[in-house]
Amino acid sequence: xxxxxxxxxxxxxxxxxxxxxxxxxxxxxxxxxxxxxxxxxxxxxxxxxxxxxxxxxxxxxxxxxxxxxxxxxxxxxxxxxxxxxxxxxxxxxxxxxxxxxxxxxxxxxxxxxxxxxxxxxxxxxxxxxxxxxxxxxxxxxxxxxxxxxxxxxxxxxxxxxxxxxxxxxxxxxxxxxxxxxxxxxxxxxxxxxxxxxxxxxxxxxxxxxxxxxxxxxxxxxxxxxxxxxxxxxxxxxx
Amino acid sequence: xxxxxxxxxxxxxxxxxxxxxxxxxxxxxxxxxxxxxxxxxxxxxxxxxxxxxxxxxxxxxxxxxxxxxxxxxxxxxxxxxxxxxxxxxxxxxxxxxxxxxxxxxxxxxxxxxxxxxxxxxxxxxxxxxxxxxxxxxxxxxxxxxxxxxxxxxxxxxxxxxxxxxxxxxxxxxxxxxxxxxxxxxxxxxxxxxxxxxxxxxxxxxxxxxxxxxxxxxxxxxxxx
Amino acid sequence: xxxxxxxxxxxxxxxxxxxxxxxxxxxxxxxxxxxxxxxxxxxxxxxxxxxxxxxxxxxxxxxxxxxxxxxxxxxxxxxxxxxxxxxxxxxxxxxxxxxxxxxxxxxxxxxxxxxxxxxxxxxxxxxxxxxxxxxxxxxxxxxxxxxxxxxxxxxxxxxxxxxxxxxxxxxxxxxxxxxxxxxxxxxxxxxxxxxxxxxxxxxxxxxxxxxxxxxxxxxxxxxxxxxxxxxxx
Numbered sequence: 001x002x003x004x005x006x007x008x009x010x011x012x013x014x015x016x017x018x019x020x021x022x023x024x025x026x027x028x029x030x031x032x033x034x035x036x037x038x039x040x041x042x043x044x045x046x047x048x049x050x051x052x053x054x055x056x057x058x059x060x061x062x063x064x065x066x067x068x069x070x071x072x073x074x075x076x077x078x079x080x081x082x083x084x085x086x087x088x089x090x091x092x093x094x095x096x097x098x099x100x101x102x103x104x105x106x107x108x109x110x111x112x113x114x115x116x117x118x119x120x121x122x123x124x125x126x127x128x129x130x131x132x133x134x135x136x137x138x139x140x141x142x143x144x145x146x147x148x149x150x151x152x153x154x155x156x157x158x159x160x161x162x163x164x165x166x167x168x169x170x171x172x173x174x175x176x177x178x179x180x181x182x183x184x185x186x187x188x189x190x191x192x193x194x195x196x197x198x199x200x201x202x203x204x205x206x207x208x209x210x211x212x213x214x215x216x217x218x219x220x221x222x223x224x225x226x227x228x229x230x231x232x233x234x235x236x237x238x
Numbered sequence: 239x240x241x242x243x244x245x246x247x248x249x250x251x252x253x254x255x256x257x258x259x260x261x262x263x264x265x266x267x268x269x270x271x272x273x274x275x276x277x278x279x280x281x282x283x284x285x286x287x288x289x290x291x292x293x294x295x296x297x298x299x300x301x302x303x304x305x306x307x308x309x310x311x312x313x314x315x316x317x318x319x320x321x322x323x324x325x326x327x328x329x330x331x332x333x334x335x336x337x338x339x340x341x342x343x344x345x346x347x348x349x350x351x352x353x354x355x356x357x358x359x360x361x362x363x364x365x366x367x368x369x370x371x372x373x374x375x376x377x378x379x380x381x382x383x384x385x386x387x388x389x390x391x392x393x394x395x396x397x398x399x400x401x402x403x404x405x406x407x408x409x410x411x412x413x414x415x416x417x418x419x420x421x422x423x424x425x426x427x428x429x430x431x432x433x434x435x436x437x438x439x440x441x442x443x444x445x446x447x448x449x450x451x452x453x454x455x456x457x458x459x460x461x462x
Numbered sequence: 463x464x465x466x467x468x469x470x471x472x473x474x475x476x477x478x479x480x481x482x483x484x485x486x487x488x489x490x491x492x493x494x495x496x497x498x499x500x501x502x503x504x505x506x507x508x509x510x511x512x513x514x515x516x517x518x519x520x521x522x523x524x525x526x527x528x529x530x531x532x533x534x535x536x537x538x539x540x541x542x543x544x545x546x547x548x549x550x551x552x553x554x555x556x557x558x559x560x561x562x563x564x565x566x567x568x569x570x571x572x573x574x575x576x577x578x579x580x581x582x583x584x585x586x587x588x589x590x591x592x593x594x595x596x597x598x599x600x601x602x603x604x605x606x607x608x609x610x611x612x613x614x615x616x617x618x619x620x621x622x623x624x625x626x627x628x629x630x631x632x633x634x635x636x637x638x639x640x641x642x643x644x645x646x647x648x649x650x651x652x653x654x655x656x657x658x659x660x661x662x663x664x665x666x667x668x669x670x671x672x673x674x675x676x677x678x679x680x681x682x683x684x685x686x687x688x689x690x691x692x693x694x695x
């Protein structure tokens with residue numbers, strides 16, 4: 001019945017978790033080292049450019065997370081199995097976290113180099129709109145009491161939100177072709193030196209692993225919460 | 239086809255109800271008017287400034303107005319549980335959505351066309367030369383607002399804090415409509431008006447995507 | 463009542479569960495209602511009566527189990543639309559009585575909607591007020607419009623959710639009379655009631671629900687009056 005592992009299931013589960021967490025920590029440390037010491041210093045921007053290795057992959061992983069949420073939403077609408085709802089909310093929250101990282105690292109990078117805090121280019125604007133959309137998604141969930149209703153309603157909103165993503169991106173890019181702005185933060189054509197590229201993809205891989213780890217943990221938490229709530233309700237009714 | 243005839247009957251009901259009370263239309267018109275006037279205080283409405291900012295502000299006003307006007311859409315079906323009566327009577331539940339979004343599109347278009355001359359006067363922007371084209375752009379934009387707004391109205395009607403929730407859910411989603419409509423409108427308010435069929439095509443794509451999504455998933459929003 | 467053009471239909475509930483989150487509104491409810499029966503559904507608030515009625519009306523979907531409609535030979539047939547009269551009026555306040563009936567008649571594809579609406583308004587005694595907005599009606603009059611709406615497509619099955627609530631004694635008498643007519647014309651009736659009354663005494667069978675389960679049924683020997691009386695406790 002339950003897709004959750006209850007605590008006390010054995011120390012094997014716990015050991016497994018600690019092992020995975022350790023691997024993640026090691027990988028992240030390697031990635032941090034790589035971005036700070038292995039990657040060459042960018043000629044024009046200097047040391048601050050290194051934040052790019054966190055900034056750009058975060059955006060990609062945020063989008064990936066929201067895609068997982070979208071899949072969960074579709075699966076819930078057609079199967080009505082609660083586990084898809086748990087997956088959706090987990091992926092949405094993790095996506096929000098990475099989205100926030102992108103929005104925070106952007107200005108940290110942009111200000112020393114270009115003297116501006118923000119620019120409304122297609123990627124950043126899309127990220128901001130995504131941030132708003134999924135904040136609304138999470139907020140909607142807190143405002144519906146019945147768990148089944150909540151899952152269905154938020155799944156449909158989640159589907160609408162993700163369908164909007166290509167439309168938002170497309171409209172902004174098209175708009176920008178008519179109102180061009182100076183390309184900053186590595187436009188589409190900016191090339192990366194081979195070592196830089198390796199560090200970039202290493203970071204991407206790491207963040208994907210981190211994403212999976214966080215989604216799994218959040219999923220387990222949601223499953224447990226669901227279990228507790230239905231036990232509470234049955235106790236109340238008895 | 240039953241879907242179309244049901245939609246026509248329901249559309250008739252929506253229009254009759256609204257024209258009897260005129261509550262939605264009057265409040266929406268006044269609201270847009272207020273915003274348009276307030277906006278004009280925020281910059282100097284010389285001709286060049288107006289051309290730069292006017293269309294965006296106008297569509298922003300329409301967006302805000304829509305997010306308020308669309309709230310009662312499904313809420314009013316809750317008062318006497320008429321939604322259940324509709325669900326029992328129609329063959330395809332999509333007819334309920336279809337009729338409402340058609341009605342909402344017409345209401346929005348009506349208020350926009352009404353306010354266009356006011357905007358023109360306050361912001362010194364010529365509209366006569368391209369008036370039919372402007373109406374077409376407004377129709378396409380209103381359709382985008384209505385399709386998403388009607389769907390989200392059904393969603394927010396089932397949550398708490400629904401008055402604040404609908405704008406929150408709707409406005410980020412409408413970013414593409416805001417951009418496309420503003421660009422298309424701006425291109426029509428210059429001395430040599432140009433019809434931006436590319437942006438209209440974009441709006442059409444937006445409408446098709448969300449109409450399809452509503453058609454696929456709408457009935458789940460109505461079930462118990 | 464108007465000449466009937468329906469065939470008597472029964473209802474079968476098979477192991478119906480209805481869950482809201484972790485809470486069961488209905489728990490493994492199995493019932494068979496034969497064509498022409500008039501069943502009173504009793505039980506405290508929250509016992510699941512409304513849920514069962516809404517599932518029968520096909521407004522709500524059961525979490526498990528199925529509801530089907532049976533013809534005279536006990537075979538499950540199509541899905542005839544059941545008439546449903548809830549506590550809410552399910553009509554539009556901003557439309558007139560006639561406009562409401564025409565709206566629903568047209569949606570259901572009823573032939574000659576104007577004539578049908580007029581006939582029903584006459585039957586429920588509202589023909590004089592046909593052009594008045596429902597907003598101006600009393601509770602009793604609104605219920606009459608609701609009943610007229612439910613009878614538009616001459617349903618074989620009619621479901622009433624606490625029909626006598628909020629009615630004055632005259633309203634209750636009128637409703638009881640109407641119910642008797644419907645019952646005598648071989649319609650299958652399932653109605654939720656609160657205790658003994660002029661209305662519940664018209665039932666041919668009584669069932670009590672408690673916490674989502676059937677706990678008593680006159681069909682299996684329980685006492686009619688005690689089912690209704692106990693429900694008030």
